[in-house]
Amino acid sequence: MTDWRGDAAEAGEGAAAGPPVRLAPAPALPPFPPTLSAAASTAQFGEGLAAYACRVTHAHGVRVWVVTGGALTPVAEEGRGLGLSNGELAQAALTVGALQEEGMLCALPFGCGVLEFVGAAPEGVQALLGASPLLALAVEGVQAREARRGHGRIAETVEGLVRRLGGSLNLAEVLTVTAQSAALALGFRRAFVALFSELRDSGARTGEVFTYGFAEPFSGGIGVGPVTFEALVGRGEAIRFERSRDAHTPLARGLAELNPGAAVIAPLSARGQALGLLYVDTSAPGASASEDDARLVLALAEQASLAIDNARLYGIETRKREAAEALREAGAALAGSLHLTETLERVLERAVTLFRADAAAVYERQPDGRTVNIRSALGLPSEYMLRVRAKVGVGVTGRAIAECAPVAARDLNTEHLGGSSRYTRQLLASGRYPYRGVLSLPLTTRAGVFGALTLYWEAALPLDGDDLALAAVFASQAGLAIENARLYEEELRRENEAAALLSVARVLGENQSDAALGDTARLATHALNATRGLIALTDEGGEFTRCATYNLHVPTPADLVALAAQLGRGPRALTRRHTLPVAGSALVVPLLGPLPPGSAGSAGPPLLGFLYLDDPGTDPPGEHLLLLARSIAEQIAQTLTRERLLSALAREEARYRQLAEGAHDLIVSTDDRGVMTYANPAARALLEPLTGPLDGASFLTLPTPDTRPALEGAWRAARTQPGGSRADIQVGSYRLEVRLSSVDGGRGVLTVSRDLSELQTLADEIARRGQALEAAASRTVEMRAFLTLFTQAQEEERRRISRELHDDTAQVLTATTRRVARLARDLSGEQRARADDIQQDLNAAIDGVRRFARNLRPSVLDDLGLLPALEWLASAAATPTRLEVSGPERRLSPATELTLFRLAQEALNNVDKHARAHTAAIRVLFEGALVRLAITDDGQGFTAGQAQARAEAGHLGLIGLRERVTLTGGTLDVDSRPGEGTTLTFTLPG
DSSP: OEEEOHHHHHHHHHHHHSSOOOOOOOOOOOOOOHHHHHOSSHHHHHHHHHHHHHHHHTOSEEEEEEEETTEEEEEEEEESOGGGOOSHHHHHHHHHTSEEEETTEEEEEETTEEEEEESOOHHHHHHHHHTHHHHHHHHHHHHHHHHHHHHHHHHHHHHHHHHHHTTOOOHHHHHHHHHHHHHHHHTOSEEEEEEEEEEOSSOEEEEEEEEESOSSOOOSOOEEOHHHHIIIIISOOOEEEEHHHHTTSHHHHHTTTTOOSEEEEEEEEETTEEEEEEEEEEOOTTOOOOHHHHHHHHHHHHHHHHHHHHHHHHHHHHHHHHHHHHHHHHHHHHTTOOOHHHHHHHHHHHHHHHHTOSEEEEEEEOTTSSEEEEEEEESOOHHHHHHOEEETTSHHHHHHHHHTSOEEESOHHHHOOOOSSHHHHHHHHHTOOSOSEEEEEEEEETTEEEEEEEEEESSSOOOOHHHHHHHHHHHHHHHHHHHHHHHHHHHHHHHHHHHHHHHHHHHHHHOOOHHHHHHHHHHHHHHTTOSEEEEEEEOTTSOEEEEEEESSOOOOHHHHHHHHTTOOSSOEEEOGGGSOTTOSEEEEEEEEOOOOTTOTTSSOSOEEEEEEEEESSOOOOOHHHHHHHHHHHHHHHHHHTHHHHHHHHHHHHHHHHHHHHHOSSEEEEEETTOBEEEEOHHHHHHHHHHHOOOTTSBGGGSSOTTTHHHHHHHHHHHHHOTTOEEEEEEETTEEEEEEEEEEGGGTEEEEEEEEOHHHHHHHHHHHHHHHHHHHHHHHHHHHHHHHHHHHHHHHHHHHHHHHHIIIIIHHHHHHHHHHHHHHHHTOOHHHHHHHHHHHHHHHHHHHHHHHHHHHHSOHHHHHHOHHHHHHHHHHHOSSOEEEEEESOOOOOOHHHHHHHHHHHHHHHHHIIIIIOOSOEEEEEEEETTEEEEEEEEOSOOOOHHHHHHHHHTTOOHHHHHHHHHHHTTOEEEEEEOTTSOEEEEEEEEO
């Protein structure tokens, strides 16, 4: 593009770069036609200027552009060839403020307009360039006259609207007055104002319509199609309709129900937001709507938009104040109680009152995390409360909990959100579900969602966006209040449980007599809200030896054995069938002792006895009672096993001494001064021949002088560090690894030593081989990094060459083909035939260049993605190839798509060259975080030996495929048998 800035710009640039360049004087212009100065509109001015400029510059064609409504718009054109222009050159000339040239096109700016030429003579353009200031003044004068003609009427009408509104903030009044004022201002009979309730990218729908002059009220709102939406909202223009002119247009079909003779539609918008539309019409025969009428309605719409926006803002603020006050009262009411039952009742009452709901329920998430049950409800039928068991992620309530966001169904019968339980789905399917509008709000804490507050309406959901936002805030307050009440009750429960545990520990800690055991049974029964209880103890052989009861006769041995048969690994609820007589429900808890040392793989801890509690009622114990029963049982078992643990400790000490005596490692125990107090046989056998008797000798003096400091440092570290320390020392000809740890609270040190003489040689060899492996791995990583960079550079070079072939070579050949075609039209006979042959050769060359460019870097891969590129690749293969796709399709990263395409391309090339196949297939499978690409053919196949032989002969296709897929973190599986075809499966992350 050439930029001609004119004399002033060149003089300014010359001051910095050197002496100015002098242009040849512009030729004289013929006189301007009188139609330019007498033009009544911009369109008339453009027509006269286009004809004059085309004649002066001898151009093939001229187009006049003028800025109208903030956009550069064509107003007139003259001649031919203007299809070459798309307006970009004119926009560039207006932006730069200088003459622009591109090929046969050039654009000359003048004020708020641009003259665009096709094939103009340079001297004519230079002449008009000198007259551009005059043209700018002329077009501005025409626009000023147009504006003055409509200004007086518009100002008067707008002022009348302002007076009638009188600063009203009542939205209904503002809309009604606007419709009436618009109809009266145009002398039309009818008008309406409608605000958008649904706003999409290419259309909208209005809510309530406020009318003037219509015999019947509107119902159901008004839809706005894409074309009308683009004109009104996208460009902010008014639309004029005249039946005589627009009878067969889509707009006429859209207005058929209103049947206007003439109409004007204008957009309502404020602060960059589309509000709705203003419609004015008349049904009088032969009526028309002028540009002045459109401007008048547009001005009324602008003024009305301000009033509508003010009224809406006032209404929003009023509702916010009312909502804030309601929330404040609700928050104060909810914060007034810390009892969960009372808090739930207040939440439901406030929710029903605040949102005018017919029923409400608080759902609580169950411990399994997959189901929710109704914890408390207001207004719901009893059967509904008993039978509903919702699933997380299903239905309105389940989705609200799963998504942690409010979920609303304005009409559950039509929105098909489904039921959250089998019972609600049955009601919906049979048409007996009692509610239409449903809103579910998640109840959250910092730990996550613990339930939901769901509101029900027998009619459709009556809440708007502001009400939904208010409901979300109320749910946050309710969740906080419920969580506080739950925490309070949980804290009370924990205090009671702690008191019960302390009492049990105190009673059994003093003595373990039968009376103390009976008191323990009484405390456990009261703590677990039971009626009767017993504690049965066994000896080491599993026989029951002691039994203490509360409110219960001592059971027979057979009853104790039957109860013991119901024991599990923890607390277990018992039904009436397995309880003692008279009881309706019970629980039994095993009393388990600690695992003996070395018995981790045995059946479990030893059984000391069990705790049994029952009650006449049939309700099973809850989760909290089971947890408390476990804690009490553990406390009883811990206290009862104290003496057993002490005796077991003595036995274990003897066992450890036996282990030390039989160990091959050197085990030495010393006091805090390093004097050896114990040495196992292995230590005596190795060290005493070198140092003499070990008992009473100093352990710190055993090493040779050069390794003695290491042992002394490890000794000091072992006494200060909890994890102990280690050191390598030399004693005589033996190299020892010594591990030291402090025992008895620092009053002694235990050392375990191992002979490393042979291990050191082995370690040196392992270290040498490890260094060699690390060096080889480093070289492999470097080579793969180089291959990755090389592949990226290769793809970039392919893309560059493909782009240059497409944008340069192909374009030049195309232009040459067109020139030859024009030349052929001027020839005849043999010369024309030769020209046609040349043109055919050029077309073939263009096809070849484009095919070569696509093979280098197919644009379909960058533009449309992997699957269209594979489809193109299949269609271009020499072997008939089909594409099969399974799994949810998705776009992958550009690098992954390019790798898969290149793998498929190379594999199909191998099929075409070597497989001798009749058909082939490309199969793409999207599964989870992986994508699989399989290339299958029915060709001759090969064996592993044949593949290895071809690789040694220099055919590295399969090796290259494997290396390329490895670079991207994927895998290649090859399945081939002679005569049965081949399948290459590439698996890549993506």
